[in-house]
Amino acid sequence: MFVYNAALFRNFAVRENIKLEFRGEAYNLTNTTNRMNPVSNFTTPGFGTSLGNMDSLAGRQFQVAARILF
Numbered sequence: 001m002f003v004y005n006a007a008l009f010r011n012f013a014v015r016e017n018i019k020l021e022f023r024g025e026a027y028n029l030t031n032t033t034n035r036m037n038p039v040s041n042f043t044t045p046g047f048g049t050s051l052g053n054m055d056s057l058a059g060r061q062f063q064v065a066a067r068i069l070f
Contacts, residue, residue, distance in 0.1 A: 023065045028060050
């Protein structure tokens with residue numbers, strides 16, 4: 001299972017001891033689907049098929065934030 005995450009941030013000096021930070025984050029950047037192991041019981045109708053995803057996140061997600069550091 002592999003998922004690529006990325007984050008970019010930039011600090012701006014507001015005053016001598018106060019900074020403003022803008023931040024952007026992306027989770028599952030490549031929008032990769034990680035399937036669960038297939039059904040291994042030979043007698044079930046779904047034999048050999050995957051029934052879901054490993055991670056609970058369904059696809060790419062973005063987050064934007066701002067912080068004041070003092």
